[in-house]
Amino acid sequence: MIKNEDFFSKKRKEIGVISVLAIIISSFGLFFYQQNLTEQNVKNSIFSQYKDRQIEATQMISEYINSDLQLLMSILQGIADSSPLQQGLFSGDRIDKMFREKFLQVNNVTKVDGMFITDKDDIVTYEIVSEGTKSFVNIDLSIREYVQEVKNTLKPVFSEGFKGIDNIYRIALAVPIVNSSSGEYLGLVGAKIPTESFFSLYGNIQDINSQFLVVYDKKGTLLAVGADKSLLAKNFFGEFVQNFTNHNPILMNLTKNLLQGISGYGIYDYGKGERITTNVPVFIQGKPSYFIQIVTPTATIYSEISNVLFGEKLKMFSLIVGSISAITILIMFLIKWNSILNNEVKKRTKELRESNKKLLLSNQEIALANEELKVHDKMQKEFINIASHEIKTPVQAILSFSQLLQIYPERQKEFTQAINRNSIRLQRLSNDILDVAKIESGALTLNKELFDLNEVVSNIIGDYKSLIVNDKHKIKLHFKPFKQSLLIEADKERISEVISNLLNNAIKFTREGEIFVSIEKKEDDNNDSYALVTIRDTGEGVDPEILPKIFSKFITKSFEGLGLGLYISKNIIEAHGGKIWGENNSKDGNCGAIFYFKLPLRKSDINNKFNRYK
Amino acid sequence: MDEINKILLVDDEYDIALAFSLGLQSNGFSVDMFTSPIEALSNLKVNYYNLALLDIKMPEMDGFELAQKIKDKDEKIKICFITAFDLSYQRVKEYSGCIIKKPISIDDLINKIKMEIE
Secondary structure, eight states: OHHHHHHHHHHHHHHHHHHHHHHHHHHHHHHHHHHHHHHHHHHHHHHHHHHHHHHHHHHHHHHHHHHHHHHHHHHHHHHHTSHHHHTTOOSSHHHHHHHHHHHHHHHHHSOOOEEEEEETTOBEEEEEEOTTOOOOTTOBOTTSHHHHHHHHHOSOEEOOOEEOTTSOEEEEEEEEEEOTTTOOEEEEEEEEEEHHHHHTTTSOOSOTTSOEEEEEOTTOBEEEESSOGGGTTOBTTSHHHHHHTTTOHHHHHHHHHHHTTOOEEEEEOSSSOOEEEEEEEEEETTEEEEEEEEEEEHHHHHHHHHHHHHHHHHHHHHHHHHHHHHHHHHHHHHHHHHHHHHHHHHHHHHHHHHHHHHHHHHHHHHHHHHHHHHHHHHHHHHHHHHHHHHHHHHHHHHHHHHHHHHHOGGGHHHHHHHHHHHHHHHHHHHHHHHHHHHHHTTOOOOOEEEEEHHHHHHHHHHHHHHHHHHSSSEEEEEEEOOSSOOEEEEEHHHHHHHHHHHHHHHHHHHSEEEEEEEEEEEEOTTSOEEEEEEEEEOSSOOOTTTGGGTTSTTSSOOSSOOSOHHHHHHHHHHHTTOEEEEEESSTTSTTOEEEEEEEEOOTTOOOOSOOTTO | OOSOOEEEEEOSOHHHHHHHHHHHHTTTOEEEEESOHHHHHHTOOTTTOSEEEEESSOSSSOHHHHHHHHHHHOSSOEEEEEESSOTTSHHHHHOOSEEEESSOOHHHHHHHHHHHHO
16 A cells, blocks of 8 residues: 555656656747747848848938039039130149149049049040049040040030059049030030949948948949959959859849849849848939949848847747746645645554554454453352352251251251351351452452461461371371571461461362472572472372363362362462462372462561571 | 152252251151262162252252253152252253252241142
8 A cells, every 4th residue: 555655656756757847848849939930030020121221221322422423513513614614724723723622622522533624625634633643634535435425415424434544443424514605515524433442432342241332334334342353344244243143143133123223132142152132223313323232141131130039039048947947946846745745644644544543452452341341240140159059058058957956856966066067168158258359359458467487387287287187088297397487578367378278278189198398498580589388299189171270260169168269379379479370290180289389588588587497 | 648758869068968858857758868969870769759859069960960860760750959059040040840949948848849749
């Protein structure tokens, strides 16, 4: 039962631990699943936001470029409309002075490395350049497309890219000088803009690994490009760039659209990592003049997203760990509580069981006591029955003989003796019955006095010897006292009664033979000394069947007694703290019986005052 | 009463047996008295006694057993038990025949026996 309980408690614990683990695992599983869904959503959302921002940023850059170029154009327009140029003054100190002033002003706005004037025949009449830049006065610029365009349209022109003699790739802005009254073309004012330094003001054109700027002219020639320096001045649709971009169709499509003035974005990978590219054309005076792309390796976006997500994850994870810890503690607490309750129940059950057992035991005890009571009651009834029978017998004799005295007066002596005999018997009986009543009610009192056991036994033996002489029995009575006096503190009369009883029995069952009485002094295991009285006869011995219960009531019966003598003797000896017992001299009981009793001696006994028996 | 009534008396108590015997004789009964059931059986005169007066509690065999053995030999004999046992004593209680309780005076005893014989 108890093994079973242990087994179940173990099982319960296992189930508890397993459920905690299951809760933790499923929580984490759910968490990660949710996390993944959320992450994907967040990623998508952040990416989309990023894309939108990039589109906005691209538009802003486009507007900045537009506005800076517009400003530059208006400055050039101002120069073209100035009176010296209107009057045909295309060089000289005055012009130089004005240009120096304007050159400074322009370079405050943007990067321009040269400003010049050409006449109506496209010959450079004046040029101011930044330090270290070559001046090309008197050079014929008629071969430049933009010069021809200005001349033909009489409108400002933003040129495509071109490479100068100094190998620097540039664009030019040219504004016609038109006579305000005649409308005649006088020449143009131009500004040369080195594309790399110019566009680097608006975005990264150096590092391919972070967001970078790409600028095209109308023909798709790369004016500025962060991807690779070698791509500069190359046409996007040319072999070189296409090889570089692995002929990526998405990029190709994007760029084509861009060059047609369409904004947009695209995500692609031409072998150098995924990128997102946003396209916006730069409109100047309503016309798409340059085209910009902002390219971002998505890895940089994702790493940013990851950083954001990591922070979120960490927060969420802490929350879950916290919750799980709290749940675990709660479950542990519940398990512990459960086990405490279990123990309490076990304890109570055990107590209940024990108290049941006790109850059962006490019930059994009661039943036993009841049984004993019944037996005792039966014995008591039996005792009364036998006692009354035994009393009535001498009464009958006395009654009858006293009547017969009148009928047979001549036999008076005989009848009187019979009456006397039965009266004595009656007296003994009543004494014995009274003694038994005293013993059984616990009212047996001892009148203790100090006396010499040797002396008392010796006197009794003396009396019996003189009795035996007159008796029909042929019995020799021997007495061997202890060599010294043996003082005991006891009820002298009661002890004498015991000795007489034992002697009577011995004489009765011996008839012919010898009786030996001896007194010895002995020590028990606790070194306490005691007197041992032995009465041995050579009679028929005790029936082996009766021997074990010889000290019970009514086991033996004789004319002289009711079979109570040994029972009373036993109680007397035991009341003195002694012991009485009997045995047959040999197994078949033919060599007489031996009865012993022992009585404790006073500890301070050993006084040698009486040495009579030495 | 022409014929002398003959009584067989068995009681292990000598004094009792003697007293009853003398008492009965003084009233004209002829009594054979025994203190041992075995002796009584071995000396039993068959078809001789009118009545057997038997003690119940005796050594060797009790009165009931003795009565049975006497009846086996002498069917006609009347039996009276005379006992110092109380009538509540189980075996006495179970017996429905003649039972005389001790102690009893000689006159009462004679009357009871006469009633039983007639």
